[in-house]
Amino acid sequence: MTIVDIAKESGYSVTTVSRVLNNRQDVSPAAKETIMKIVEAHNFVPNTNAKRLKQTISRNIYLLVKGTSNMLFANVVEEIQSIIDRTDYSLSITYLDEDSNLSSVTDRICRERKPLGIIFLGGSREDFSEDTSSFKVPCVIVTTSAENWSMEELSSVSIDDEKAGETIVDYLIEHGHTKIAEIGANLELSQTARLRHNGYLNSLKKHGITPDERYYERARFSYDSAYRAMKKLLEKDIEITAVYAISDVMAIGALRAILDKGLRVPEDISITGFDGSTLAEYYNPKIVSIRQPHKDMAARSVELLFNMIDLHKGSCHEIIPFELTEGESVARID
Missing domain, CATH: 3.40.50.2300 (Response regulator)
Structure with a gap:
């Protein structure tokens, strides 16, 4: 008996039989039960040599x-x-x-x-x-x-990265923040960065806040790069009450730069991340973030x-x- 014979007897396709024999998860319980009954009834043993060759x-x-x-x-x-x-x-x-x-x-x-x-x-x-x-x-x-x-x-x-970005900036504004800086990424190379930046702009516009390019700094998705971007923001002659970082890695790097400046989070500057990583959840302080499942x-x-x-x-x-x-x-x- 071959898997073709099993397919004919079970009424299922050869592909479905193959998925069952290889313990694949994308098979319905009914199909698996029917096929396995036929396999057991005929004492069918897969041709491991053929399988190895195929692999x-x-x-x-x-x-x-x-x-x-x-x-x-x-x-x-x-x-x-x-x-x-x-x-x-x-x-x-x-x-x-x-x-x-x-x-x-x-x-x-x-x-x-x-x-x-x-x-x-x-x-x-x-x-x-x-x-x-x-x-x-x-x-x-x-x-x-x-x-x-x-x-x-x-x-x-x-x-929906754009909607997620808008949601978390809305959260900052709802908490009274209007001087919100963004640590983003290369808008020309990263679609994700563009969408999350658009969400930032959408939220500001919705709440009647005029965007200011001085509040934007670009970084790579790394602690060190975000740390340096935050230092640049702090050196500017602008008031910042909150920072929207487009990843948790960036948020943690920026947070360290804020602390090294002698400021407190969130008492002096609030910060949000993006991704909902385990580290952000257990960081001190626990970082407000967008969780991706x-x-x-x-x-x-x-x-x-x-x-x-x-x-x-x-x-x-x-x-x-x-x-x-x-x-x-x-x-x-x-």
């Missing part, structure tokens, strides 16, 4: 991570790895600098490694050209929406990729709900 040919998924200091990314990577470890796929992880362009890397991987699919963690529209060979295989980008990119082989899972994002990204690989489904773009987490880093002022 040798290509059962590889690539995960390309853009940025090495992002605490959210570390959590997503761990979750994706845990999910794929329970399947018959193997996972290869490559870390890139946040200013790197993904196009040449993905082209090289597709030519040399021939993966079944690619997951991008981070990235912007500018990172890809529409004729890049990476989009000849199913791809999913996580934490960035690709809904308007018009690329048929690319799905995405993200939160990393487990949901990881699970959906893998599921979308498997749907494209195994079921030949088209691309899909999902927005996952975010949550504003309360903390101790924002003071209410009159």
